[in-house]
Amino acid sequence: MITVSFGHDRNKNANTFRGIGMYSTQLQHALSKMPNVSVSENNPDLVHYPFFDLFFHTLPLQKKKPTVVTIHDVIPFVYPNAYPVGIRGYISHIFQRLSLNSVKMILTDSECSKRDIQKYLHVPKEKIVVTYLAGNPELQKIQDDSQLKEIQEKYYLPSTYILYVGDMNYNKNLLSLLGSVALLSKEVHAVLVGRSLMNTSIPEGRALHEEIQRLHLENRVHILSNIPHAPASILSSIYSMASCYVQPSLYEGFGLSVLDAMQCEVPVVSTSGGSLPEVGGDAVVYADSPSADDLARAIQTVFDFTPTQKQRLIEQGKQNLKRFSWEKCALETLEVYKSCLE
Secondary structure, three states, rough: OEEEEEOOOOOOOOOOOOOOHHHHHHHHHHOOOOOEEEOOOOOEEEEEEEEOOOOOOOOOOOOOOEEEEEOOOOOHOHHHHHHOOOOHHHHHHHHHHHHHOOOOOEEEEHHHHHHHHHHHHOOOOHEEEOOOOOOOOOOOOOOOHHHHHHHHHHHOOOOOOOEEEOOHHHHHHHHHHHHHHHOOOOEEEEEOOOOOOOOOOHHHHHHHHHHHHHHOOOOOOOEEEEOOOOOOHHHHHHHHHEEEEEOOOOOOOHHHHHHHHHHHHHEEEEEEOOOHHHHOOOOEOOOOOOOOOHHHHHHHHOOOOOHHHHHHHHHHHHHHHHOOHHHHHHHHHHHHHHHHHH
């Protein structure tokens, strides 16, 4: 029996349905169902920190137990001009780098992130193990027309829309997504779902809303920042009614929303930034570049599909999903734990 404790981090109270919160919650749940693992803070054999911040001190220098840490991505180093670091962040990064020296193993979400960790944090590849994540298991295709109509009316959803779910960090490339909407038929709207998307007190938020006005998209872009986490059928319905899901990112360390969309049987359009081809496989229509023009062309490709072509892409998505599960993630994580205790 291996007892593992999950180290506290500044995202302990983060959204358990997105990103880091999703990873920590789903991994612990899958591990707790295994007969040879106990998740407990009482006298653990090993400590796992499910999050590593590049510029905040989240990993202790002194470790009383063998330690594993998950580094999801190092995107701020890929785009340093977009993520300026102050003196406090620089100092914290030095301590974080020092603290990495004494961890037993590092987990990460993709081969892309593994290469980036090697490159930017100078960690030997032998110390890094890739464990793929999975989508939110509660998100599924909704086929009940009455339920879909109820959600459409409640959130004033248009009849034809492309969907984006996420935040508005620089790497998300939302201004290009807006530009692509302006190039599509005026009948095509965009629904953007994310809790931060109405926050105009930060530069990204101001830029997003200024671009909507500049492109005269006020009546075609619908921002939903208040979608509840439960029941999951609400977000499932929003996915299910979309003409396609669009991941416009310049770069991703994984791409959970791509898998969520596939679970809801929605065609996916994506860039090839970072890990996205690794996650999407052959079940995605890829834009030639993250520009508005190329995104618009890829989106239009989906709109031009015959019903047979659309269904073929959806079926490819179902096949692609078989590569990812939280049970598989937990099993591979357990093997890392065992190697750390040998």
